[in-house]
Amino acid sequence: MVEIAPSTGGLALWVRHCELPADVDSLPVVTDGNAILYGIAFEDLSLPEQAGLVAHEVLHIALRHPQRYLDLQHLLGDVDLTLFNICADAIVNSTLGHLDWLQLPASAVYLDRLLDRALGINEDVAKSLLEWDVERLYREIDDRQLPATGGRRSERGQSGSRADARGGGASKSAAASPADSQFKAGARFDGPRAAAARALGDRHCAYILPGPDTQGVPEAEAEQARAWSERLLRGHAGDGEHSMLRALIADLPKIRTPWEQILRTRLAHSLTPKPDVSWSRPSRSYLASQGRGGPHRRRPWEPGFSTARRVPRLAVIVDVSGSIADELLWRFATEIEAITRRLESSLVLIIGDDQVRRVEHFEPGCSDLRAIEFSGGGGTDFALLLEEADSHRPDIAVVLTDLEGPARFRPRWPVIWAVPEGCDRAVEPFGRKLVLN
Numbered sequence: 001m002v003e004i005a006p007s008t009g010g011l012a013l014w015v016r017h018c019e020l021p022a023d024v025d026s027l028p029v030v031t032d033g034n035a036i037l038y039g040i041a042f043e044d045l046s047l048p049e050q051a052g053l054v055a056h057e058v059l060h061i062a063l064r065h066p067q068r069y070l071d072l073q074h075l076l077g078d079v080d081l082t083l084f085n086i087c088a089d090a091i092v093n094s095t096l097g098h099l100d101w102l103q104l105p106a107s108a109v110y111l112d113r114l115l116d117r118a119l120g121i122n123e124d125v126a127k128s129l130l131e132w133d134v135e136r137l138y139r140e141i142d143d144r145q146l147p148a149t150g151g152r153r154s155e156r157g158q159s160g161s162r163a164d165a166r167g168g169g170a171s172k173s174a175a176a177s178p179a180d181s182q183f184k185a186g187a188r189f190d191g192p193r194a195a196a197a198r199a200l201g202d203r204h205c206a207y208i209l210p211g212p213d214t215q216g217v218p219e220a221e222a223e224q225a226r227a228w229s230e231r232l233l234r235g236h237a238g239d240g241e242h243s244m245l246r247a248l249i250a251d252l253p254k255i256r257t258p259w260e261q262i263l264r265t266r267l268a269h270s271l272t273p274k275p276d277v278s279w280s281r282p283s284r285s286y287l288a289s290q291g292r293g294g295p296h297r298r299r300p301w302e303p304g305f306s307t308a309r310r311v312p313r314l315a316v317i318v319d320v321s322g323s324i325a326d327e328l329l330w331r332f333a334t335e336i337e338a339i340t341r342r343l344e345s346s347l348v349l350i351i352g353d354d355q356v357r358r359v360e361h362f363e364p365g366c367s368d369l370r371a372i373e374f375s376g377g378g379g380t381d382f383a384l385l386l387e388e389a390d391s392h393r394p395d396i397a398v399v400l401t402d403l404e405g406p407a408r409f410r411p412r413w414p415v416i417w418a419v420p421e422g423c424d425r426a427v428e429p430f431g432r433k434l435v436l437n
């Protein structure tokens with residue numbers, strides 16, 4: 001890989017290479033998103049076959065497919081690992097399909113064939129790579145339904161499992177006994193699209209095996225996605241026509257800045273003390289140039305600056321009519337406390353729904369947001385809560401809410417609407433929306 005495509009082949013040098021545990025050594029090679037794990041069967045392959053599998057796994061890691069599977073699972077709840085693996089393999093195999101110095105497995109799934117069989121879309125593979133990413137492809141193909149209601153994604157479970165990945169997914173069990181595999185508790189029946197995709201990938205080997213160490217903290221994940229995206233771009237530009245990438249595909253890693261970092265930046269901008277203009281004292285440049293113009297020439301007055309003595313104030317408005325998960329509330333409270341401590345700003349906490357329930361004041365870094373109880377249900381009148389906050393003259397406010405309710409009062413200070421991930425489609429009346437995930 002490094003000899004023929006030095007830049008893109010060199011991506012493998014950024015990856016850890018390890019041996020598979022003995023209990024899964026029947027697979028030639030898999031990845032957990034951070035390392036390539038080799039089984040005993042890898043040694044029996046020819047050099048082009050080995051190069052094909054390693055290049056395949058390197059692109060899975062570079063495109064962050066295992067991490068994106070976990071992100072999608074966190075968002076949807078029920079994500080079939082086998083179907084996701086087939087979608088990711090189709091994109092990676094089509095990206096490598098133009099190379100003649102490596103050999104992909106005979107049962108490899110390609111994007112143009114998957115689109116044709118599962119979705120009835122017939123288009124050129126180069127065009128498909130520019131349009132489809134793995135999340136969009138999976139959402140279109142996954143039409144599994146519950147046996148009782150026939151509803152789609154109404155109950156969220158963990159259908160994608162590590163056992164599916166080790167055994168080639170549900171496809172192998174379906175090949176042995178199609179009926180038995182779909183009568184598990186909470187299992188879903190494949191719709192025509194999922195069935196077509198699963199049949200196309202029946203003989204394919206599961207290459208994605210997410211583990212407990214696949215995902216790190218959000219800040220580290222964002223940095224890793226940014227680093228791999230830059231490596232792919234530089235490698236593709238460096239190798240030119242010899243690049244392992246057929247084109248700059250649409251499936252490049254998405255760089256998502258963690259909400260904690262966005263919240264810190266916006267609050268720091270508003271809460272950092274700013275110098276005030278003082279007309280009672282001259283500026284330093286005015287004093288320094290007094291003697292240059294002579295005794296009979298007066299220079300225009302230049303006001304100086306004085307340090308603002310007022311302690312910046314943050315208002316946190318909590319809408320208790322909604323529902324916030326305990327873990328998310330803990331992360332939000334921890335971040336707010338750290339920000340107020342670092343910026344030495346006071347905090348006024350306003351709790352309410354259709355009326356103001358409680359108002360409390362805290363010194364920098366001494367807030368206690370974890371003790372808030374969310375009653376759930378009911379309506380919210382943001383106008384009353386914002387008017388109460390306005391009476392305390394804050395520099396900025398953060399509203400923890402589900403954005404369900406009127407906001408007839410628009411304050412002069414900036415507002416950040418912090419909403420849980422399930423309310424990300426709600427429209428903010430003004431200010432900026434920040435999705436907490």
